[in-house]
Amino acid sequence: MEPIIKVENFTFYYPDSQAPALEGINLTVREGEFLGLTGPAGAGKTTLALALNGIIPNFQGGRMGGKVMVAGLDTAKTPCARLAGVIGSVFQDPEAQLVAEVVEDELAFGLENLAVSREEIQRRIGAALEMVGIASLRHRSLRELSGGQKQKVAIAAAVALRPRVLVLDEPTSELDPQGTVEIVALLQRLNRDYGITILLIEQKISVLAPRVPRLVCLNKGRIVADASPRQILAQEKLTTELGLEVPPVTALFRMLRRAGVYQGDLPLEVDEGQRELGRLLGSRASRA
């Protein structure tokens, strides 16, 4: 099957800038994948997200090379409005990305722009709110909602357009740990139950690592790693270079590995680590 996202040798310079924001990017994503994207500040994560949803080059000027294909559409040759039905986007600032006053109207915005009929708008709003699990917020004012709720509304507004891909640019950076976990769990559900391909940009690697099968790392405009989180977190040089915040339990087991005490897979979460630790101590005790 044709991949849902295919980026080929993509390079992009912002106007008046000497250094490329992205350089020689190659990335293939199959439909239904859940992909994490991480990297230090200024690595080009946002730029890549904007290249996928067609803002680059349709809205943001600059020089580009290579090609970005999403669901068989060349983003450089497809108007943003056409791409809107294929790829949905959620941004970092929960405040600025919302245009309406009331939840329902926020979801209606994109559907109205696509000239969907009034009855169909009602139906799709209902369905999207159900999918995201915020049906009770339908008539609430956006101003009264928490940051996490606002981000769910932004996700629902994207989902209402029935996209095949969702790109989320650090949607949890302004949320507390609880809100972060909730958003990631919601995205997992959208991915599993509805087959929506998800590309989640996230700096909080400890949240991301246990939940995504594939992690892409950007640094200085280039892809420097594309593997499972376990494989990436095992590479001490890489994680230091990228300034990745390695989960403490993973760091501990990396040390145990280096000391030659431990040979198994690196645990990414605390309970996983506890189990491994128990096994380790048990086997040592029985040997003694």
Place this chain on the structure above:
Amino acid sequence: MPGKSFLHKLNPLTKVVWSLAVITLAFVYQQPLPILSLWASVLAVALIGKVLREILPAIRGLIIFAAIFFLFQVFLIDEGQVVFTLVPGTGIGRITDVGLKACTMLALRMLAMTSTIPVLLATTPPKDMIVAFVEKLKVPYVYALMLVTSLRFIPTLQEELSLVIQAQRARAYDLEGRNIIKRFLALIPLALPLLLMSVQRARTMAISMETRAFGAGPRTSLHTSTFQLLDIGVISSCLLLTAVLAVVSLH
């Protein structure tokens, strides 16, 4: 917000008609007392609409604005009898009876005219305003949206301004205890971060709209704008009353 009072139930355009009626009368009246009663009637409408308390800070701002306006103008007019001099024996800061009356009129007129705006905003959800403008007045959607979103950013900007002030204060940046010019100059370093933040905000909003097919072509609308019997009643009484009052006062 809907169903709070009869003002909330009116079509936004009905309230715009009321605003225009008040503005017309404010220009027609040439005496302080009628204008003062016109202003009182605006506040009475706010009271009946259960938003007087809510708009009080805005009204206070408008009063201060009118007072500043008054002060700037009143010393500039030198026709008529001198009634007061700031520095006795010199010509500095003299106020004449003509100037006093003209400036009082100007300030009251401004107050009466502008006081309808907070009433309008407090009783109308912005989306209703957009829908009414687009459907009934055929204003292009882009302009209606632009107007309404910029209004929506005002509270956010206020919040951010106070944040920036706090941040600057934490860096021992003193705002108080200076004269007015120095205070104004001191605002410039505050304005810069605010401006940058709004530019970033506006960019995010534009991108977010673009990714949801904004400007794709003809669009539909979830809500419609309707005129009820109440609207027709209010509009006709506004027109009638304005006409009658105008004719009476012009004679």
